[in-house]
Amino acid sequence: MFCFQCQETAKGTGCTIKGVCGKTADVANLQDLLLYVMKGIAINSLQARELGIVRQDVDKFVMEGLFATITNANFDNARFVALVREGLALRDSLKADIVKAGGVLPANLHDSATWTADSAEEFDQKAAQVGILATENEDVRSLRELLIYGLKGMAAYAEHAFALGYEDNSIFAFMMKGLAATTDDSLSADQLVALVLEAGKYGVDVMALLDKANTTSYGNPEITKVNIGVRNNPAILISGHDLRDLEDLLKQTEGTGVDVYTHGEMLPAHYYPAFKKYAHFVGNYGNAWWKQDKEFDSFNGAILLTTNCLVPPKDSYKDRLFTTSVVGYEGVKHIPSREAGKVKDFSAVIELAKILPAPTEIETGEIVGGFAHNQVFAVADKVVEAVKSGAVKRFFVMAGCDGRMKSRDYYTEFAKALPQDTIILTAGCAKYKYNKLELGDIGGIPRVLDAGQCNDSYSLAVIALKLKEVFGLDDVNQLPISYNIAWYEQKAVIVLLALLYLGVKNIHLGPTLPGFLSPNVAKVLVENFGIAGITTVDDDMKIFMGA
Ligand code: SF4
Ligand code: SF3
Numbered sequence: 001m002f003c004f005q006c007q008e009t010a011k012g013t014g015c016t017i018k019g020v021c022g023k024t025a026d027v028a029n030l031q032d033l034l035l036y037v038m039k040g041i042a043i044n045s046l047q048a049r050e051l052g053i054v055r056q057d058v059d060k061f062v063m064e065g066l067f068a069t070i071t072n073a074n075f076d077n078a079r080f081v082a083l084v085r086e087g088l089a090l091r092d093s094l095k096a097d098i099v100k101a102g103g104v105l106p107a108n109l110h111d112s113a114t115w116t117a118d119s120a121e122e123f124d125q126k127a128a129q130v131g132i133l134a135t136e137n138e139d140v141r142s143l144r145e146l147l148i149y150g151l152k153g154m155a156a157y158a159e160h161a162f163a164l165g166y167e168d169n170s171i172f173a174f175m176m177k178g179l180a181a182t183t184d185d186s187l188s189a190d191q192l193v194a195l196v197l198e199a200g201k202y203g204v205d206v207m208a209l210l211d212k213a214n215t216t217s218y219g220n221p222e223i224t225k226v227n228i229g230v231r232n233n234p235a236i237l238i239s240g241h242d243l244r245d246l247e248d249l250l251k252q253t254e255g256t257g258v259d260v261y262t263h264g265e266m267l268p269a270h271y272y273p274a275f276k277k278y279a280h281f282v283g284n285y286g287n288a289w290w291k292q293d294k295e296f297d298s299f300n301g302a303i304l305l306t307t308n309c310l311v312p313p314k315d316s317y318k319d320r321l322f323t324t325s326v327v328g329y330e331g332v333k334h335i336p337s338r339e340a341g342k343v344k345d346f347s348a349v350i351e352l353a354k355i356l357p358a359p360t361e362i363e364t365g366e367i368v369g370g371f372a373h374n375q376v377f378a379v380a381d382k383v384v385e386a387v388k389s390g391a392v393k394r395f396f397v398m399a400g401c402d403g404r405m406k407s408r409d410y411y412t413e414f415a416k417a418l419p420q421d422t423i424i425l426t427a428g429c430a431k432y433k434y435n436k437l438e439l440g441d442i443g444g445i446p447r448v449l450d451a452g453q454c455n456d457s458y459s460l461a462v463i464a465l466k467l468k469e470v471f472g473l474d475d476v477n478q479l480p481i482s483y484n485i486a487w488y489e490q491k492a493v494i495v496l497l498a499l500l501y502l503g504v505k506n507i508h509l510g511p512t513l514p515g516f517l518s519p520n521v522a523k524v525l526v527e528n529f530g531i532a533g534i535t536t537v538d539d540d541m542k543i544f545m546g547a
Pocket of ligand 1: 003004005006007008009010014015018019020021022023028071072
């Protein structure tokens with residue numbers, strides 16, 4: 001195996017024996033093979049699209065397949081074997097459609113579009129030849145992988161929008177174009193860089209689509225105090241990013257005596273008006289994903305993982321854990337997908353929850369959030385006035401991911417060290433590094449404004465663009481906003497590419513720069529966009545505050 005897609009990759013260069021995340025070599029290899037098969041599908045899909053053939057089943061397969069290979073989403077060997085088989089069959093039926101429509105399949109089709117097999121042994125053999133290291137030139141490899149990771153993040157957000165009935169053919173078409181491009185040896189490094197930046201455009205589009213899907217379905221997030229204590233009822237803990245799953249679960253638990261709590265990235269669900277009406281939607285339990293090995297233990301009840309980040313479960317709670325959608329783990333019960341027009345059936349989760357004890361309290365109090373674009377615009381006058389009067393000197397966008405590494409304590413210390421006249425704008429699970437600190441407020445504006453999940457980083461960009469307009473500036477970089485972003489997995493990659501597309505410069509990325517950036521590709525990002533890493537809190541503070 002070789003995988004270097006996340007921030008915790010071994011030695012900062014690549015996991016080669018087993019993933020730091022717990023992914024086995026078998027699963028890593030099958031994920032590589034699935035990606036290879038999807039590249040072949042993409043090549044055929046581009047030709048089919050030219051003939052006017054757009055197959056939703058194919059687009060959906062690629063979207064879900066990309067999502068399934070995201071860090072901490074799926075560790076289930078058998079699931080990937082099945083997906084590879086399904087992918088090969090879909091690819092061949094797409095080819096048949098092309099021929100039926102009068103198209104001629106090119107004689108020199110890439111191997112990914114022609115290779116076929118059926119047995120797990122053949123899959124293993126092929127997987128060993130088509131991984132990341134099969135691309136020998138390190139800069140081409142770096143750019144191809146950067147593009148693929150952007151596509152994975154894009155696919156994740158597209159999937160959430162899709163679950164709510166929102167889709168955009170141009171986003172699917174770009175996924176196919178991007179995947180196919182990673183098989184094209186004739187592309188120059190400059191052409192690959194252009195594709196990576198184009199991914200940023202579709203990153204903006206997909207986050208805008210998801211924002212529309214979420215706010216149309218559930219209303220605009222509003223300022224909300226979220227309880228972090230517990231009640232004395234049996235309960236279900238729901239984690240991940242899928243709001244549709246939450247909606248189905250809340251409806252099915254109503255009146256059953258089972259409470260529902262959020263964990264990790266599901267916390268922002270409390271900010272939506274549509275979910276506030278459920279009296280049994282009690283609060284948020286615990287912190288970011290990587291603390292689940294302890295927090296799932298003390299929660300005592302049933303747990304539902306709707307998306308990443310799943311950590312290989314401990315035996316102490318494995319029997320109480322359920323996965324759904326693209327998430328999977330061998331030996332953990334899986335809730336099947338929703339049939340068209342129906343709700344997902346969570347009765348197995350609910351029935352188990354009923355016979356389990358109530359959660360053990362691990363903290364008490366409240367956290368405040370709900371500052372997505374609409375809510376911030378509602379208090380825009382106050383914000384603008386605070387900037388004009390000098391009460392607010394600078395905003396710090398500290399969105400992104402949390403993770404296990406001790407070096408991430410930097411973000412807690414950075415938040416504490418920020419001058420009192422600064423405000424943190426956050427989104428994603430990165431917030432857990434400072435959202436329980438008492439950082440106070442400035443004239444009633446909290447010093448930590450949480451816009452929501454990682455995909456709601458879009459909201460932060462919308463807010464920045466609005467401020468640019470209000471202050472009559474030509475360039476978003478003239479605003480008193482600094483970007484100190486934490487990353488872990490591939491959704492953060494598409495958020496980063498989206499920010500670059502919107503023209504944001506001088507983003508600091510930590511706790512370490514991606515291992516998949518070759519020195520030359522890193523140089524391109526530094527020279528063109530001012531991307532930088534982090535150093536110490538003191539030194540970085542001087543840079544950010546212009547001292
Ligand atoms: Fe390693 Fe991260 Fe890949 Fe897991 S996802 S195998 S930790 S690089
Ligand atoms: Fe967190 Fe996985 Fe990235 Fe959605 S839950 S931000 S790490």
